Amino acid sequence: MNAGSILILPGDGIGPEVMAEVRRIISWYGDKRGLEFEVSEDLVGGAAYDVHGVPLADETMEKAQGVDAVLLGAVGGPKYDDLDFSVKPERGLLRLRKEMDLYANLRPAQCFDALADFSSLKREVVAGLDIMIVRELTSGVYFGEPRGIFEENGERVGINTQRYTESEIARVARSAFELARKRGNKVCSMEKANVMESGILWREVVQKVHDEEYPDVELSHMYADAGGMQLTRWPKQFDVIVTDNLFGDLLSDVAAMLTGSLGMLPSASLGAPMANGRPKALYEPVHGSAPDITGQGKANPIACILSFAMALRYSFDQGEEADRLEKAVEKVLADGVRTPDLLNEEGKTPASTRDMGDAILAALD
Ligand code: NAI
Ligand code: MG
Numbered sequence: 616m617n618a619g620s621i622l623i624l625p626g627d628g629i630g631p632e633v634m635a636e637v638r639r640i641i642s643w644y645g646d647k648r649g650l651e652f653e654v655s656e657d658l659v660g661g662a663a664y665d666v667h668g669v670p671l672a673d674e675t676m677e678k679a680q681g682v683d684a685v686l687l688g689a690v691g692g693p694k695y696d697d698l699d700f701s702v703k704p705e706r707g708l709l710r711l712r713k714e715m716d717l718y719a720n721l722r723p724a725q726c727f728d729a730l731a732d733f734s735s736l737k738r739e740v741v742a743g744l745d746i747m748i749v750r751e752l753t754s755g756v757y758f759g760e761p762r763g764i765f766e767e768n769g770e771r772v773g774i775n776t777q778r779y780t781e782s783e784i785a786r787v788a789r790s791a792f793e794l795a796r797k798r799g800n801k802v803c804s805m806e807k808a809n810v811m812e813s814g815i816l817w818r819e820v821v822q823k824v825h826d827e828e829y830p831d832v833e834l835s836h837m838y839a840d841a842g843g844m845q846l847t848r849w850p851k852q853f854d855v856i857v858t859d860n861l862f863g864d865l866l867s868d869v870a871a872m873l874t875g876s877l878g879m880l881p882s883a884s885l886g887a888p889m890a891n892g893r894p895k896a897l898y899e900p901v902h903g904s905a906p907d908i909t910g911q912g913k914a915n916p917i918a919c920i921l922s923f924a925m926a927l928r929y930s931f932d933q934g935e936e937a938d939r940l941e942k943a944v945e946k947v948l949a950d951g952v953r954t955p956d957l958l959n960e961e962g963k964t965p966a967s968t969r970d971m972g973d974a975i976l977a978a979l980d
Pocket of ligand 2: 864865868
């Protein structure tokens with residue numbers, strides 16, 4: 616069956632290397648599970664700049680708007696560091712997020728048993744951990760006006776404004792509640808309603824959306840600083856956490872490090888539902904282009920592969936197939952297959968990017 620359309624944007628550095636493994640997994644789903652994805656590929660970041668002189672061509676932007684899911688590798692690298700701000704590789708990614716209006720950033724923190732000793736926390740605190748942070752991505756203090764550095768009473772003052780409208784809060788709250796229904800049915804909303812008016816409104820609106828539309832989901836509220844403490848004390852108390860752009864930036868990075876390597880972390884950014892009911896969606900690993908290991912076969916493809924698993928679950932409604940892929944990754948890790956970033960013992964032979972892809976395909980079979 617035609618399972619849907621995917622635009623692949625491998626980007627720069629290790630992006631194309633990890634994406635090559637994802638492509639093999641997408642083909643596996645066509646061959647073995649009858650899920651035929653309509654896959655196209657294009658350029659983003661430095662790779663696009665080299666050809667078009669811009670980090671995302673208009674034509675690519677148009678394609679991204681027309682597919683069910685965009686899968687992106689990574690952008691950037693030393694070759695592009697001196698470019699003008701307006702054409703830097705990151706601008707390609709920012710343009711995608713902005714024009715697709717991807718307001719809900721999903722960052723899972725999942726700890727595979729085999730890697731529990733990689734965490735800076737005790738094994739029993741993180742083993743089996745599976746939480747999801749939903750960060751509001753298109754508003755809040757990173758975008759609010761007024762902003763700038765101004766003169767006042769003979770000295771300079773730096774100003775940023777935390778600003779949220781009711782509809783901005785409501786739509787990201789809906790994303791969190793929808794997700795919770797597909798997971799553990801629990802949402803914890805985090806803000807600073809004790810000291811910020813935007814936090815008071817946040818709490819009120821999340822509660823209202825809950826009461827009117829999602830009364831079946833368990834909702835709690837927590838101050839974001841206490842949330843940070845609880846995340847490191849006993850993270851397994853959470854299922855879905857929903858929070859604003861600034862707190863989400865911090866808390867998702869904290870949660871990420873509970874689980875070990877950057878090479879393991881997927882993400883999704885979702886927007887409003889399209890005509891076919893599927894949300895606008897961009898899936899990408901959390902890591903960057905890793906110029907220090909580019910071209911050496913050392914990149915861990917799991918972050919990118921798990922990003923595709925998220926696409927299966929959230930764009931293509933293939934939750935069971937997503938579970939299948941995540942279980943294959945878990946098995947391979949339990950079997951001891953390790954790219955260099957997952958090795959801390961001496962004497963083990965590291966697996967290459969391709970070896971890891973091979974092992975995951977074998978586990979899928
Ligand atoms: P990075 O994430 O590329 O690398 C940080 C460290 O983690 C490096 O030592 C790298 O080798 C390692 N690492 C990252 N991904 C890995 C993987 N899959 N397997 C094994 N090891 C991995 O961050 P860095 O070095 O700060 O930035 C490098 C470039 O990437 C810069 O140009 C930066 O602007 C860009 N970048 C792009 C992002 C994106 O495309 N979303 C996000 C972060 C950085
Ligand atoms: Mg951050």
